[in-house]
Amino acid sequence: MKILNLLVIIILLFNFNVSKAQDKNLNSKITKNLRCLICQGQSVYDSDTEFANSLKLVVENKIAEGMTENEIYELLKTKYGEWILYDPVLNQKTYILWALPLLLFLIGGAIIFKNLKIKKN
Amino acid sequence: MASLIGFYSLFFSLGCSILILLFSFKNLKNTTNFDNKLLSLTFLQLVFIILSFFGLIIAFINSDFSNSTVFNHSHTTKPLFYKISGTWGNHEGSLLLWLLVLTLFIFLFLISSKKQPKKYRVLTLLFQQIIIIGFLIFLIQTSNPFAQIYPVPSEGLGLNPILQDPALAIHPPILYLGYVGSSIIFSSVLAASSTNYISKEWAKHIKQWILISWIFLTLGILLGSIWAYYELGWGGFWFWDPVENVSLMPWLALTTLFHCVLVLEKKLLLTSWVVILSIATFTLSMSGTFLVRSGILNSVHTFANDPERGLYILIFLFILIFLSLIVFFFFHKTDGRNKITFFWLSKETSILINNWFMMYFLAVVLIGTTYPIFLDVLSSQKISVGPPFYHKLIVPFLIPFLLAMAIGPKLNWIKSDLQNKFHLLLLLAISLLLSFLIIRILEISFLFNTILFTSAFYLFFITLRDFFIKGFKNLAQNIAHFGFSLLILSILLNNFLSNEVITNLKIGETYRSDELTINFEKIEKIKRQNFEAIIGKFNVKKDDGIVEILKPELRIYNQPNIVTSEADIKTNLLSDKFITMNLVQNQEYFNIRYQIKPFMIWIWFSVIIISFGGFFSLFKKKYEK
Numbered sequence: 001m002k003i004l005n006l007l008v009i010i011i012l013l014f015n016f017n018v019s020k021a022q023d024k025n026l027n028s029k030i031t032k033n034l035r036c037l038i039c040q041g042q043s044v045y046d047s048d049t050e051f052a053n054s055l056k057l058v059v060e061n062k063i064a065e066g067m068t069e070n071e072i073y074e075l076l077k078t079k080y081g082e083w084i085l086y087d088p089v090l091n092q093k094t095y096i097l098w099a100l101p102l103l104l105f106l107i108g109g110a111i112i113f114k115n116l117k118i119k120k121n
Numbered sequence: 122m123a124s125l126i127g128f129y130s131l132f133f134s135l136g137c138s139i140l141i142l143l144f145s146f147k148n149l150k151n152t153t154n155f156d157n158k159l160l161s162l163t164f165l166q167l168v169f170i171i172l173s174f175f176g177l178i179i180a181f182i183n184s185d186f187s188n189s190t191v192f193n194h195s196h197t198t199k200p201l202f203y204k205i206s207g208t209w210g211n212h213e214g215s216l217l218l219w220l221l222v223l224t225l226f227i228f229l230f231l232i233s234s235k236k237q238p239k240k241y242r243v244l245t246l247l248f249q250q251i252i253i254i255g256f257l258i259f260l261i262q263t264s265n266p267f268a269q270i271y272p273v274p275s276e277g278l279g280l281n282p283i284l285q286d287p288a289l290a291i292h293p294p295i296l297y298l299g300y301v302g303s304s305i306i307f308s309s310v311l312a313a314s315s316t317n318y319i320s321k322e323w324a325k326h327i328k329q330w331i332l333i334s335w336i337f338l339t340l341g342i343l344l345g346s347i348w349a350y351y352e353l354g355w356g357g358f359w360f361w362d363p364v365e366n367v368s369l370m371p372w373l374a375l376t377t378l379f380h381c382v383l384v385l386e387k388k389l390l391l392t393s394w395v396v397i398l399s400i401a402t403f404t405l406s407m408s409g410t411f412l413v414r415s416g417i418l419n420s421v422h423t424f425a426n427d428p429e430r431g432l433y434i435l436i437f438l439f440i441l442i443f444l445s446l447i448v449f450f451f452f453h454k455t456d457g458r459n460k461i462t463f464f465w466l467s468k469e470t471s472i473l474i475n476n477w478f479m480m481y482f483l484a485v486v487l488i489g490t491t492y493p494i495f496l497d498v499l500s501s502q503k504i505s506v507g508p509p510f511y512h513k514l515i516v517p518f519l520i521p522f523l524l525a526m527a528i529g530p531k532l533n534w535i536k537s538d539l540q541n542k543f544h545l546l547l548l549l550a551i552s553l554l555l556s557f558l559i560i561r562i563l564e565i566s567f568l569f570n571t572i573l574f575t576s577a578f579y580l581f582f583i584t585l586r587d588f589f590i591k592g593f594k595n596l597a598q599n600i601a602h603f604g605f606s607l608l609i610l611s612i613l614l615n616n617f618l619s620n621e622v623i624t625n626l627k628i629g630e631t632y633r634s635d636e637l638t639i640n641f642e643k644i645e646k647i648k649r650q651n652f653e654a655i656i657g658k659f660n661v662k663k664d665d666g667i668v669e670i671l672k673p674e675l676r677i678y679n680q681p682n683i684v685t686s687e688a689d690i691k692t693n694l695l696s697d698k699f700i701t702m703n704l705v706q707n708q709e710y711f712n713i714r715y716q717i718k719p720f721m722i723w724i725w726f727s728v729i730i731i732s733f734g735g736f737f738s739l740f741k742k743k744y745e746k
Contacts, residue, residue: 035505041362043507046355048686048703048712086507093502097492101514105481112473116465 030059030072033086043086124188127176128267130169134224135257137166138250145247148239155239159246160231166253167224174221177266178208186277189268190214196279196680198651206290207280212414212430213266215293219410220260222301223253230305230330237326244312245305251444252304255437263430279680282652286352292344296368299338300406303371305330306378307403310396311445315452319396324386327399331382332739335375339732342368347725351688356621356699356716358724361508366490367409370483374402377479380472387534388469393455394476400445405487407438412490464536471529478522485514516573523576523609526602527583530595548586552578563617574613580606597741601734607727611720618696621716627709638662639715652678654687657702661715671700671715697721 031045036052044052044059055076062072076084088094141162148156177190181204186192194211195204208214227249234242260266283289309327313319345368350358359365378398384391411434463469489506497503528545556574560567584603591599622639624632632639640660647654655675662668674687684704691698696719703712 033507033509035507041360042355046353046357050706081503083503083505086505087509087513088504088506093496093500093504094492097488097506097510098514100488101481101485104484105477105518108477108480112470112477115462116470117462 026063026069027056027060030063030069031056033073034059034076035084035086037080037084123176123179123183124185124267124269125176127173127180128265130173130176131257131261131267134166134169134173134220135254135261137162137169138254138257141166141246141250145243145250148243153239155235155242159243163224163228163231163246167228170217170221170224174208174217177214177217178205180267181205181208184277186275187269187271187273188266189270190266192270192274192277194280195277196651197276198679199280199285200650202287202290203280203285207284209293210280210284210289213260213264215297216256216260216264217266218294218297219301220253220256222297223249223256223304226302226305227253227308230309234326237322238316238318240316241309241312241318241323244315245308248308248311249304252308252441255440259430259433259437263433276680279651279678281681282676282678282683282685283352286348288344288348289352292341292348295337295344296341299334299336299341299375300368300371300409302330302334302337303375303403303406306334306399307441307445310399311448314396314448317452317454319385319392319453321386321389324382324395328379328382328386329739331375331379332735335372335379336732336735336739338368338372338375339728339735342372343725343728343732346728350721351690356619356688356714356718358721361489361511363490364413366486367405367412370409370486370490371402371405373479373483373486374398374405377476377483378402380475380479384469384472390469393453396449396453400442400449404438404442404445407434407441411435411438466532467536468529468532468534471525471532474525475529478518478525481518482515485511489514517569519609520572520576523580523606526605527576527580530598530602531583544586545583548582549575549579552576552582565617570613574610577606577609577613581610597734597738599734600737601731604727604730604732604734607723607730611723611727615718615720615724618719619716621714623712623714625705625710626713627711632713636664639713641711641713651680652676657711659700659713659715661698661700669698671698673700673702675702675704692722694722695719 028045031052032043034044034055036042036044036047036049036055038049038051039047042052044055058076059072062075067075073085077089082089088097090098141159144156144158144162148159177188179185180188180191181195182201184191184195184197184204186195190211190213194207194214199207209218227246230249231242231246234245306327309330310319313323313327342365345365346358349360349365350356378395381391381395381398385395411431414430414434463473489510493504493506531545552575553571555578556571559574560571580602584599584606587595587599588603622632622634622637624639626632626639626641628641628644630641638661640662642658642660644655644657647656653676655677656672657674659671659673660668661671669691671689671691673689676685676687677683678685686701686703688699688701690700696717699716699718701714703714705712
């Protein structure tokens with residue numbers, strides 16, 4: 001236990017000057033989350049088609065204009081539809097998508113814990 | 122001629138199936154011994170399928186364009202190796218390969234299961250034949266690999282160049298051995314259920330087949346991943362592409378099943394769950410085939426599609442599921458010991474936890490892959506589910522999963538205490554400290570990544586220590602778990618340390634940055650058998666002064682007329698240097714993408730270690746405590 005305590009203290013000490021983890025390249029982060037609409041299952045980032053290249057430019061310009069990541073997604077969504085976003089937004093259509101796996105996890109856990117006994121006999 | 126023999130062989134093997142069905146029923150009723158006619162017929166059927174398969178290969182080798190499969194997927198100028206691998210690089214041929222594996226496995230099953238009860242063996246054969254008949258009719262009806270064309274064309278349409286690759290030539294056969302191998306588990310579990318033979322002996326015997334499928338599936342997925350890494354030229358190795366997901370799902374189910382069967386073998390528990398998992402594994406393989414072949418999925422891997430085929434597989438799939446439900450609900454006898462509870466600190470519980478998480482991962486992949494399809498059908502709204510979805514739902518759950526993987530194998534059956542608590546804590550402290558240092562150096566977001574790294578390191582150190590103190594005891598398990606920790610660590614480091622430069626260069630130009638310069642020296646043109654290659658020569662100089670020469674290619678294939686970009690990769694133990702070049706349209710510039718991908722080779726290597734764990738377990742005499 002002593003080791004653990006010591007460790008916690010060390011971490012806390014170091015933690016005061018944690019440098020902000022910054023994403024080096026917002027552009028590539030965004031384009032990785034965009035589907036290249038004319039390709040078969042490739043992201044804009046990975047594709048070299050004209051569509052992808054023009055979209056890379058659009059993203060670059062929008063970043064230069066000072067738009068945030070979410071604003072860019074929103075813009076592209078209204079233009080091309082949700083199909084373009086690889087990260088499905090949470091809304092009416094996708095509640096089930098996001099919640100069902102987690103729900104199944106909880107149910108699975110409940111079944112297991114029902115059959116566990118804590119005390120030795 | 123070869124096509125003709127191949128075509129008629131299919132009918133002969135269908136004939137064998139019918140005879141086998143007849144004799145099986147007779148054998149079930151009358152005698153006490155296994156009828157050897159059944160074995161001979163199964164062998165004969167295998168021979169016919171092999172004949173048919175070789176018929177197709179020979180048609181490909183001879184470029185016999187009167188055969189429509191050859192016409193559509195081959196070309197006279199293609200190298201011999203790819204003429205042969207083209208045999209299974211298409212829908213019709215790959216289905217023939219399915220059949221080959223189906224018949225091969227049932228034959229191997231029959232000759233290796235002589236000690237098992239007669240009724241169980243006959244029934245397994247029977248169920249397997251139902252699958253074989255389904256596929257034979259599917260093949261002959263909707264996807265005949267030997268369809269004729271008249272007049273005979275003088276030249277073929279050629280094979281998609283990205284499939285002309287050594288890794289992809291062997292990827293389908295290996296993957297199919299795993300995929301289709303699960304059919305034996307399916308047939309066997311139905312047979313064992315209906316004869317009430319789900320027992321410790323059965324678990325011991327079926328474990329071998331689970332392992333065989335699992336090893337091949339693991340290696341098959343690995344080969345596909347390696348191929349995607351260097352051939353698609355994106356530098357990634359896993360894209361959460363629907364077709365990749367479809368191969369991952371049976372893998373997750375098989376891994377879960379394997380752990381469960383261990384409990385069954387030792388304690389005769391979880392019988393119904395084992396039955397359900399076995400059925401699920403094969404069903405997932407079949408659904409995968411359905412999804413890929415029906416053209417519903419939007420993926421790089423999609424074969425030419427045809428709704429009629431999709432419909433057939435779907436109906437067949439429902440028949441199989443219906444059949445297994447009947448067997449499960451009407452024949453499977455639960456042993457009336459459902460009220461069994463587990464002590465919380467025991468090997469059984471840790472395996473249940475494994476099951477719990479694996480099923481969750483499976484649910485994420487399954488829902489993520491199929492949800493967009495259902496949404497599209499029901500409300501005609503299109504959404505994409507890509508890597509961010511899977512990362513968000515899977516990565517956080519890896520933390521407890523890794524910890525359980527480290528602690529679980531240390532527990533005993535029924536109930537146990539943790540011994541050596543000191544070492545467990547010490548290693549945890551070391552892992553934490555190490556992760557902490559790495560996170561500081563990498564300058565990435567702090568809390569979550571530290572915990573993630575810690576749990577991966579923890580599994581790493583615990584398994585590493587066990588190699589030394591436990592020696593051969595539990596070695597197979599330890600190897601596999603060690604491999605998994607190495608895999609996660611390599612992926613994490615690869616992900617955080619990858620670096621890239623994307624730039625447009627003319628011949629003779631040099632790109633400069635603080636860390637490196639890339640000099641585009643020249644290009645040369647070389648004519649090869651079925652493509653023309655433009656090879657670029659790049660000198661990459663890093664700040665330490667070492668110059669590396671990289672030669673990526675652009676290939677212009679003659680038939681079909683497609684340009685592909687071939688990456689040049691320099692691999693060493695620490696990192697891969699990866700370069701691709703592409704033409705920028707109507708300009709003299711080339712688009713250059715230079716990537717440094719650390720620990721790539723460790724990702725491949727750790728998957729090999731994982732599968733080696735399975736391999737080792739296969740040849741181990743008995744499973745120790």
